[in-house]
Amino acid sequence: MPKVTCEISMSLDGFIAGPNDKPGNGLGDGGERLHEWVTALESWRERHNLSGGEAGRDSELLEESFKNAGAVLVGRRMFDNAEEWGDDPPFRVPVFVVTHRPREKLVKEGATTFTFVDGVEQALDQARAAAGAKDVSVGGGATVIQQLMKAGLLDELQIHLAPVFLGGGRPLFEDMGQMELECTRVIESPAVTHLRYRPRR
Amino acid sequence: MPKVTCEISMSLDGFIAGPNDKPGNGLGDGGERLHEWVTALESWRERHNLSGGEAGRDSELLEESFKNAGAVLVGRRMFDNAEEWGDDPPFRVPVFVVTHRPREKLVKEGATTFTFVDGVEQALDQARAAAGAKDVSVGGGATVIQQLMKAGLLDELQIHLAPVFLGGGRPLFEDMGQMELECTRVIESPAVTHLRYRPRR
Numbered sequence: 001m002p003k004v005t006c007e008i009s010m011s012l013d014g015f016i017a018g019p020n021d022k023p024g025n026g027l028g029d030g031g032e033r034l035h036e037w038v039t040a041l042e043s044w045r046e047r048h049n050l051s052g053g054e055a056g057r058d059s060e061l062l063e064e065s066f067k068n069a070g071a072v073l074v075g076r077r078m079f080d081n082a083e084e085w086g087d088d089p090p091f092r093v094p095v096f097v098v099t100h101r102p103r104e105k106l107v108k109e110g111a112t113t114f115t116f117v118d119g120v121e122q123a124l125d126q127a128r129a130a131a132g133a134k135d136v137s138v139g140g141g142a143t144v145i146q147q148l149m150k151a152g153l154l155d156e157l158q159i160h161l162a163p164v165f166l167g168g169g170r171p172l173f174e175d176m177g178q179m180e181l182e183c184t185r186v187i188e189s190p191a192v193t194h195l196r197y198r199p200r201r
Numbered sequence: 202m203p204k205v206t207c208e209i210s211m212s213l214d215g216f217i218a219g220p221n222d223k224p225g226n227g228l229g230d231g232g233e234r235l236h237e238w239v240t241a242l243e244s245w246r247e248r249h250n251l252s253g254g255e256a257g258r259d260s261e262l263l264e265e266s267f268k269n270a271g272a273v274l275v276g277r278r279m280f281d282n283a284e285e286w287g288d289d290p291p292f293r294v295p296v297f298v299v300t301h302r303p304r305e306k307l308v309k310e311g312a313t314t315f316t317f318v319d320g321v322e323q324a325l326d327q328a329r330a331a332a333g334a335k336d337v338s339v340g341g342g343a344t345v346i347q348q349l350m351k352a353g354l355l356d357e358l359q360i361h362l363a364p365v366f367l368g369g370g371r372p373l374f375e376d377m378g379q380m381e382l383e384c385t386r387v388i389e390s391p392a393v394t395h396l397r398y399r400p401r402r
Contacts, residue, residue, distance in 0.1 A: 014215045085315075100351035163383060167376060168376070180234075193396060195362070
């Protein structure tokens with residue numbers, strides 16, 4: 001049964017981007033520190049057409065997520081960052097962008113397409129259809145993740161918890177209300193702790 | 202070498218007490234959910250003069266912390282809660298309370314004393330002296346923990362991460378600035394994930 005999944009790097013003080021995030025500083029001040037663990041991995045580098053990198057458990061973990069994803073759902077802000085990634089973005093599956101300003105579908109190299117949809121639930125429906133028997137992977141940002149969680153539409157959330165304070169920026173969780181989750185997997189790695197949760201319905 | 206340590210239960214959205222915490226509702230709305238894992242433990246119940254409870258890894262973990270602590274440092278709000286615990290509080294060591302309103306030392310049963318000190322660093326000095334070769338355990342709340350971390354005075358922070366959202370309340374980390382920590386131990390348990398960190402100097 002295909003799932004709606006999300007995995008995202010978060011600082012110990014709860015931020016997924018540092019202060020002052022904006023185009024040109026998409027991760028915010030210090031935010032690159034959240035992603036150091038992943039940009040060093042072989043499987044990440046392969047997706048970004050780079051050679052080398054570290055093999056091992058973290059790399060396999062990421063490769064597993066890439067393989068399970070039949071479609072990706074992102075917010076508009078994340079797409080603005082993705083555009084910087086050029087003509088061969090690392091998704092290699094259909095990407096659905098939640099936006100109030102729909103535009104024509106973009107077709108990139110390597111099987112990545114961007115389809116613009118008004119409304120997070122509408123975008124999810126299209127992503128599910130495109131993913132078929134595979135999972136829909138939610139790429140972020142925080143707003144889209146929060147909307148899906150509050151609507152009970154996220155099946156699995158994996159947090160890569162980085163041992164760092166960013167001191168401010170974009171929090172992953174805001175006004176979530178009270179909710180129970182189940183921790184379904186913990187993987188310790190030198191750079192981050194991988195914590196997988198299933199929201200309880 | 203004795204350490205200054207802190208361990209505290211935190212929700213996945215970063216709160217150590219739920220909304221509306223005040224005397225009579227010290228954990229805030231829903232905040233008891235953070236502590237369910239600990240109040241069920243044999244070692245916690247023994248400290249509170251209750252029989253029974255669960256043995257096992259979590260209970261040993263807590264017992265280890267009790268044994269290592271030669272003195273405890275708490276904020277004034279936490280002391281207000283502690284007073285509800287009656288004549289035989291669970292500390293069983295000297296407790297130093299940071300407060301701008303010093304008062305006479307309180308002597309309770311079971312080796313617990315409360316000494317009131319103006320200023321967190323002054324209180325820490327007295328706690329270190331009282332602890333001798335043992336650790337100083339910081340009981341909270343968030344303000345005291347933040348002050349010690351920002352001053353570089355906390356050697357070890359253990360977060361018991363509960364798989365729950367509280368939706369609001371008292372955040373453990375606020376305006377921490379940018380700081381690196383090292384994750385020194387991860388223990389998975391059914392109810393919480395125990396994450397131990399060492400701030401990097």
